[in-house]
Amino acid sequence: MARFASIGYFCCRLAEWIGEDRSRNGFSMSDRTVSLDSIVRHFGSLPDPRHTRNRGHLLVDVITIAVCGVIVGCSGPTSIERWAKAKADWLAELLARQNGIPSRDCIRRVLSALKPEAFQTCFRSWMMGLVHKDEAARPTIAIDGKTMRRAHDRGRGLGPLHLVSARANEHGLSPGQVATEEKSNEITAIPELIDRIDVKGAIVTIDAMGCQESIARKIVDAKGDYVLAVKDNQPKLYEAIKNVFSDERQGDLLKTPHRQHQTSEKGHGRSDERCYVLAKIPVDFPLKDQWPSVKAVGMAVRMTQANEGTESGDVRYFISSCYLSGQRFAQAVRGHWRIENSLHWVLDVTFDEDQSRTRERFAANNLSWLRRIAISLLKCHPSKHSIKGKSEIAGWSDEFFMQVLMTQAT
Numbered sequence: 308m309a310r311f312a313s314i315g316y317f318c319c320r321l322a323e324w325i326g327e328d329r330s331r332n333g334f335s336m337s338d339r340t341v342s343l344d345s346i347v348r349h350f351g352s353l354p355d356p357r358h359t360r361n362r363g364h365l366l367v368d369v370i371t372i373a374v375c376g377v378i379v380g381c382s383g384p385t386s387i388e389r390w391a392k393a394k395a396d397w398l399a400e401l402l403a404r405q406n407g408i409p410s411r412d413c414i415r416r417v418l419s420a421l422k423p424e425a426f427q428t429c430f431r432s433w434m435m436g437l438v439h440k441d442e443a444a445r446p447t448i449a450i451d452g453k454t455m456r457r458a459h460d461r462g463r464g465l466g467p468l469h470l471v472s473a474r475a476n477e478h479g480l481s482p483g484q485v486a487t488e489e490k491s492n493e494i495t496a497i498p499e500l501i502d503r504i505d506v507k508g509a510i511v512t513i514d515a516m517g518c519q520e521s522i523a524r525k526i527v528d529a530k531g532d533y534v535l536a537v538k539d540n541q542p543k544l545y546e547a548i549k550n551v552f553s554d555e556r557q558g559d560l561l562k563t564p565h566r567q568h569q570t571s572e573k574g575h576g577r578s579d580e581r582c583y584v585l586a587k588i589p590v591d592f593p594l595k596d597q598w599p600s601v602k603a604v605g606m607a608v609r610m611t612q613a614n615e616g617t618e619s620g621d622v623r624y625f626i627s628s629c630y631l632s633g634q635r636f637a638q639a640v641r642g643h644w645r646i647e648n649s650l651h652w653v654l655d656v657t658f659d660e661d662q663s664r665t666r667e668r669f670a671a672n673n674l675s676w677l678r679r680i681a682i683s684l685l686k687c688h689p690s691k692h693s694i695k696g697k698s699e700i701a702g703w704s705d706e707f708f709m710q711v712l713m714t715q716a717t
Contacts, residue, residue, distance in 0.1 A: 353429050354425065357416070369414060372387060377658075424503065427676055428503075447476045450646075451651070471500055475509075497513065507529060513536070518537050523601070532627070534627045548625075567584050568633030578612050579609060581610075582608045583605065598626065
């Protein structure tokens with residue numbers, strides 16, 4: 308009886324979700340071809356890496372099935388094939404589908420052969436078409452690395468795959484990523500990623516590993532600005548910034564143009580007080596010639612008091628190529644961690660990416676990119692369900708799934 312009760316509850320909840328979302332979005336099933344046509348349009352120019360005799364399925368069909376499968380939570384080619392076979396009748400209405408549903412081996416071969424850079428270029432044009440343009444807004448792009456810990460192949464001498472990715476915080480979209488073999492290679496991967504994405508007019512935030520003069524210069528040359536964290540990996544710069552905000556130089560700081568912003572938050576059993584200060588480069592700053600693009604230095608102070616009375620705190624330092632308002636500086640600093648909390652955490656918890664055993668490098672990179680696209684699309688959907696909840700409903704409801712594909716980022 309318990310089993311039938313749970314099935315009845317599932318059916319009722321699914322009906323409620325579908326009804327709510329249909330009325331909220333005014334979705335029409337006739338719109339489904341519009342969504343799939345947009346995918347076909349953007350991927351039509353993607354070169355097919357397969358030999359002509361191995362093209363039993365259209366490339367765009369294989370890619371579309373892979374995109375759709377990952378959105379509903381498929382972890383790799385095998386589960387994508389299972390989902391596609393279960394949805395064969397529905398997919399028949401949307402795709403040309405030469406020779407039926409592609410096998411897992413076909414899907415794996417395509418994902419292993421497609422060059423990630425070309426693959427991402429097509430997705431970028433599609434995703435940017437979903438973004439609502441706001442000329443007054445200045446986007447913030449966070450860049451950070453993540454390791455797929457089980458994507459190793461010891462037999463071939465390959466360790467875990469490390470991915471350096473970008474996230475546009477305002478829209479929750481991922482404009483690009485670059486794969487490296489080691490975390491230490493982030494310094495060389497970041498410039499390559501900057502070349503792939505459009506940073507013009509954006510504020511780029513990177514943690515201390517990316518605090519390199521060559522990276523700072525590359526962002527400015529691309530007509531963007533940056534806010535970079537500074538730690539002991541740049542000891543002279545770190546000490547110079549620390550000195551600007553030292554107690555001994557408070558009088559000099561007050562005479563220097565600077566901006567502040569403070570926040571106070573309570574929750575999770577603690578209260579947090581934060582203070583952000585951004586100051587223009589002092590005349591006597593010792594590293595002006597070494598870091599010519601730096602226009603301001605910043606400090607973020609956090610004081611935390613737990614409910615039981617214990618206190619803790621930390622101080623972080625930053626360099627910036629522009630003199631932002633105190634509030635905008637605070638948003639850039641705190642917004643950087645969205646890439647950890649809203650992307651990397653979701654990839655591991657919802658999509659179980661850290662446990663992925665895909666060993667072929669192109670396939671692992673491309674599947675990881677598909678997960679980022681799936682998160683972007685699911686986040687843009689206006690319903691209040693979690694990412695996991697939206698992914699599940701998309702697997703149950705064809706109407707909800709098409710809404711996800713059609714959702715426009717704000």
